[in-house]
Amino acid sequence: MNYVITPTPQPGVAVAGSHDKFPVHRIYCVGRNYAAHAREMGIDPSNSSPIFFSKPADAIVPATSAKPVNVPYPPQSHDFQHEIELVVAIGRGGRDIPCSAALDYVWGYTVGLDMTRRDLQTEARKRGEPWDTAKAFDHSAPIGLLHPASRIGHPVSGAIWLDVNGERRQEADLEQLIWSVPDIIHHLSRYFELAPGDLVYTGTPSGVGPVKRGDHLSGGIDDLGEINVKII
Numbered sequence: 001m002n003y004v005i006t007p008t009p010q011p012g013v014a015v016a017g018s019h020d021k022f023p024v025h026r027i028y029c030v031g032r033n034y035a036a037h038a039r040e041m042g043i044d045p046s047n048s049s050p051i052f053f054s055k056p057a058d059a060i061v062p063a064t065s066a067k068p069v070n071v072p073y074p075p076q077s078h079d080f081q082h083e084i085e086l087v088v089a090i091g092r093g094g095r096d097i098p099c100s101a102a103l104d105y106v107w108g109y110t111v112g113l114d115m116t117r118r119d120l121q122t123e124a125r126k127r128g129e130p131w132d133t134a135k136a137f138d139h140s141a142p143i144g145l146l147h148p149a150s151r152i153g154h155p156v157s158g159a160i161w162l163d164v165n166g167e168r169r170q171e172a173d174l175e176q177l178i179w180s181v182p183d184i185i186h187h188l189s190r191y192f193e194l195a196p197g198d199l200v201y202t203g204t205p206s207g208v209g210p211v212k213r214g215d216h217l218s219g220g221i222d223d224l225g226e227i228n229v230k231i232i
């Protein structure tokens, strides 16, 4: 059997301290998972349940070196924004996963950027339309080196931050997540059958804002390293 056209390459995330890669199956994202960010988006954080959206697997941009990796300013937007996030890598598939068992499904953790065409998201929200054009576009998911849970454990606290051109824009602690990693896996697995290779971007703290061509984005999470991106 031959494919009638050449299959696209399998997207993968480099694993820290090895030459191995984690093959990406799907990318799920959580919206409004820090109260201060929900408020800055004009949403009451107290009456929400987790909301999910997704990005294509090939939206990832490996951004694992100290040298910034290029991310193109996307078309059809004049308000391209950064969202620094903890990313969970799923190593074992399942559905209807209870919170108490959820961490058994986690392979590792890293830091990522949920890049967003905020103008398109705001318009979509007003009209009750889908978020795909705002969230699921090419190069919209820069991602750092993946750290196995077998080595670093399961972070529940630690600083998360993002600088633009050396100026701090986002700063919070993972313990401020409204929905913890087990909560997220539990809720997500009621809607979708999780598979090995899935990534979950867990939501961003407050301080999101626009970037422009030439900006250098540098962010990180304690114990998970840094991510470096240049907007071109």
Ligand code: MN
Residues within 6 Å of the ligand: 029, 030, 031, 083, 085, 114, 201, 203, 204
């Ligand atoms: Mn986000």
